[in-house]
Amino acid sequence: xxxxxxxxxSVGTRKGAFLLVADQARQKWRAEGPHFYGQIVNHIVxxxxxxxxxxxxxRPGHLGPSVFRSTDFGATWQESKQPPAFPEAVGLSIxxxxxxxxxxxxxxxxxxxxxxxxxxxVSRDAGDTxxxxxxxxxxxxxxxxxxxxxQDAPPDGATLHSINIDSRDPKHLIIGMSAGGVFESRDxxxxxxxxxxxxxxxxLPDPNQEYGHDPHCVRMHREYSQxxxxxxxxxxxxxxxxxxxxxxxRIGNNMPEAIGDIGFPMVLHPRDPKKLWVxxxxxGTVWPRVSIGGKPAVYGxxxxxxxxxxxxxGLPKVHGWFTVKRQAMCADDFDDVGLYFGTTSGEVxxxxxxxxxxxxLMQHLPHIYSVEAGRL
Amino acid sequence: xxxxxxxNLPTPLTLYTDGQRDVSATGTSLDALLTDLDxxxxxxxxxxxxxxxxxxxxxxxxxxxxxxxxLDANIREGDRLMIVAAISGG
Numbered sequence: 001x002x003x004x005x006x007x008x009x010s011v012g013t014r015k016g017a018f019l020l021v022a023d024q025a026r027q028k029w030r031a032e033g034p035h036f037y038g039q040i041v042n043h044i045v046x047x048x049x050x051x052x053x054x055x056x057x058x059r060p061g062h063l064g065p066s067v068f069r070s071t072d073f074g075a076t077w078q079e080s081k082q083p084p085a086f087p088e089a090v091g092l093s094i095x096x097x098x099x100x101x102x103x104x105x106x107x108x109x110x111x112x113x114x115x116x117x118x119x120x121x122v123s124r125d126a127g128d129t130x131x132x133x134x135x136x137x138x139x140x141x142x143x144x145x146x147x148x149x150x151q152d153a154p155p156d157g158a159t160l161h162s163i164n165i166d167s168r169d170p171k172h173l174i175i176g177m178s179a180g181g182v183f184e185s186r187d188x189x190x191x192x193x194x195x196x197x198x199x200x201x202x203x204l205p206d207p208n209q210e211y212g213h214d215p216h217c218v219r220m221h222r223e224y225s226q227x228x229x230x231x232x233x234x235x236x237x238x239x240x241x242x243x244x245x246x247x248x249x250r251i252g253n254n255m256p257e258a259i260g261d262i263g264f265p266m267v268l269h270p271r272d273p274k275k276l277w278v279x280x281x282x283x284g285t286v287w288p289r290v291s292i293g294g295k296p297a298v299y300g301x302x303x304x305x306x307x308x309x310x311x312x313x314g315l316p317k318v319h320g321w322f323t324v325k326r327q328a329m330c331a332d333d334f335d336d337v338g339l340y341f342g343t344t345s346g347e348v349x350x351x352x353x354x355x356x357x358x359x360x361l362m363q364h365l366p367h368i369y370s371v372e373a374g375r376l
Numbered sequence: 377x378x379x380x381x382x383x384n385l386p387t388p389l390t391l392y393t394d395g396q397r398d399v400s401a402t403g404t405s406l407d408a409l410l411t412d413l414d415x416x417x418x419x420x421x422x423x424x425x426x427x428x429x430x431x432x433x434x435x436x437x438x439x440x441x442x443x444x445x446x447l448d449a450n451i452r453e454g455d456r457l458m459i460v461a462a463i464s465g466g
Contacts, residue, residue, distance in 0.1 A: 062386070063432070064423045094426075
């Protein structure tokens with residue numbers, strides 16, 4: 001990194017990872033990489049606590065999954081001495097590490113990892129060794145919650161994702177599972193309960209089922225942790241716990257009818273709990289999962305999802321048939337907030353004014369799985 | 377009894393050997409050879425054998441040209457182990 005570097009966008013792709021580095025004005029950008037050339041990088045995240053440690057989930061197509069870390073911005077990477085692995089009693093093996101979340105600010109070195117099939121793991125030494133969160137992985141109802149990984153999984157495998165740690169309580173964890181639903185722990189992962197009331201489950205035999213839903217991306221606000229939003233397979237939802245509500249409200253019903261409320265990512269404003277952004281996709285007929293009508297657009301709300309605004313200035317007007325995956329859209333914490341998304345066709349797009357204008361930062365990358373912003 | 381045999385690695389595993397494809401390992405079973413490879417090249421075994429002790433989908437083990445799936449397969453003096461990373465998509 002250089003002295004004037006202020007921001008890094010970490011991009012995980014099907015063939016390696018790339019770092020897009022910007023100055024304080026977010027005007028000068030340079031690309032570094034590929035790191036893990038040729039390997040599948042599901043997630044690569046800079047630790048916001050020390051602004052130095054990067055942790056990446058990577059695997060070549062042939063080999064088992066592992067986790068790597070770097071404290072020199074990717075000049076060198078060390079493999080975890082003990083990567084995430086299921087306890088023998090679970091009887092499953094991890095196909096890939098899918099999601100990485102730095103732990104609470106009061107717990108330096110703590111990280112969480114979500115895997116496919118659905119598993120939850122914790123590291124207390126900045127990713128060097130990983131341990132099973134047995135309260136989840138060995139929970140007697142885990143199999144019911146998660147389904148059969150050979151029968152009930154999406155094409156890229158069933159995943160545990162969206163690991164959220166309450167900024168006001170390090171023991172309060174929220175996770176999402178595709179499939180399985182949203183689950184909550186109040187005791188650092190020792191016990192868990194489903195948190196899906198109010199969510200549609202159009203594919204479930206019982207629409208009021210307690211679990212079995214398919215949240216695509218769940219975000220807890222980092223300052224106002226009583227506020228959560230999530231993009232589900234069946235709609236966009238808000239849960240505001242201020243009044244003790246433990247039920248999701250479908251705010252996607254306020255989206256234009258022609259667009260609907262299906263998508264993968266969910267992005268929150270870092271300070272204003274009423275501002276959020278989504279990237280709608282076509283969830284009709286055979287679920288094409290691409291930009292609706294080939295006209296990609298971000299939709300933003302400034303009133304907690306009561307109303308939505310189309311934000312597509314600068315994006316392709318026709319033939320933009322890409323998908324933005326659940327980890328592939330994020331926000332920085334500048335003022336104005338910058339938004340970033342990566343596409344399955346290898347483009348990284350950025351807006352430096354909360355979505356009003358979009359610019360293509362990079363193109364011709366491999367299929368993008370994840371995009372994360374980190375302050376340097 | 378100590379038996380050391382030559383081991384030929386597929387290119388993905390040379391991430392652990394500084395590019396070397398031909399190494400050697402000591403042991404009287406396939407399992408012991410893989411454990412010895414892990415001692416020499418930490419992390420390598422888990423890339424081939426999962427946490428339930430099963431060989432990963434695309435890793436194949438040939439002893440003297442014969443495919444072996446059983447980690448208890450015996451190793452004798454003069455044997456050769458070839459590890460193959462089978463086709464796994466684009």
